[in-house]
Amino acid sequence: MERFTGQVVLVTGAGSGIGRELARSCAAEGAQLHLVDIDETVHEVAAGLGGVAHICDVGDPAAVRSLFERVESLDAAFLNAGINGVPSMLQDGGAVDELSFDAWRRVLSVNLDGLFSCLQESAHIMKRQQHGSIVVTASTAGLRPEPRVSYPYVVSKHAVVGLVKQAALELAGHGVRVNAIAPGPVVTNIGGTGPRPQAAVAAWEDSIPARRWGQPSDVTDLALLLAAPGSGWLTGGIHVVDGGASVLTQVLAGTLPGNSPRE
Template identity: 80%
Template sequence: MERFAGQVAVVTGAGSGIGRELARGCAAEGAQVHLVDVNESVREVADELGGVAHVCDVSDPGAVRAVFGGLESVDAAFLNAGVNGVPSMLQDGGALDELPFEAWRRVLTVNLDGLFCCLQESARIMKRQQRGSIVVTASTAGLRPEPRVSYPYVASKHAVVGLVKQASLELAGYGVRVNAIAPGPVVTNIGGTAPRPEAAVAAWENSIPARRWGQPSEVTDLALLLADARSAWMTGGVHLVDGGASALTQVLSSELPGARR
């Protein structure tokens, strides 16, 4: 039996990567899927799945309100939209005293403000209908410092984790669950579409006990479970799917900027 037959699912950041795989998983399980993305490419994914495309900047409250305002009900909301594309402290231009404020704000605006807008609209619908599951894409970078990741990404994902836990407290009494998934390094284009330098890829792989990057499909299975009735007693959690990366130190002290040799 299809897990989400007759249900309505909303997926943000659905044009590529984890969001696209989430949309495919929802559709395969019988859901009517509403795909949200800032890029026009989301229309192609929606056509492929028989879903409904919404070209929308999630950091625009009015645009998000228009998407959710057109829905009579939402059974599952996968709030996945996010950006990075900013150098880390280990890269040129990513040091604390070099990072442009505009780069900081761009990431925070999408990853945090955008999440808040979508979380707020999801809550309005789900509180009214007294049911629903919200699954947020956080990151291992929201649970620990990660020198290979930019300052605004780490800051935004730490805030995302707090927001998920806080919202879960309010919404539990309305029959609404809020959980987060925390992926480690996954093959997506969140850092840009340009090929990653081989040295950087190898450095990341050396920080993952499984010795490889994850695939979006390996993350989405967990997210779909959290929207499923079989996880009905799970809320307020942050669930790792990272090949063991968070159990291992990401870099040695000798690799940090300014370290004494």
């Protein structure tokens, strides 16, 4: 089934991880692709899929405006770009009174400000067309506190959830749908490209009823469903895909900073 035949689709963060898998899946379903990333690897991805590559730091509003000036029409936008790379409260330098403001602002500049810029430009095109679908990559860390994830990541993803719901209200009357996927722990480069500490990997797995990390392909089928023309009555939703992790609502007090397990 080629749900996106003849449709123009934009993917941010398309150089790796979920974005790259989204690009591959959309290409397989006939989409004409605009692939966006700050990393040069997006050229390789676009060349392999017959798409157009754009180097863009979404945290720079002027760069985002310049990017969208080259996009004449747009049927679906997967606003997926995001970063972290900041220690959590369980790691050195990640406590609320230790975290640098520069680290805080850099994560928010991409995950929130950059998302807003891309959503704003996508909406401008789609309102003019009176149709379109925007799918945002949020996170389960935007639905509850998560001590294993950094402050700016958690805060930015909580704000993303609110932005998606608010935009869905406005844009529905223009024939434009806005939804979010909220992945749990997925194997991507967002925390860096090096090997992860085995203890941290095991701790995450212990919090997932499915007992494994997600792969990008576990997420993309849902994202494509939300963007596809056949999902015309779906808007304003935050759709969780996390192997059941968000069903586990309790964090053991003994694992938090300043506490220790009971003897």
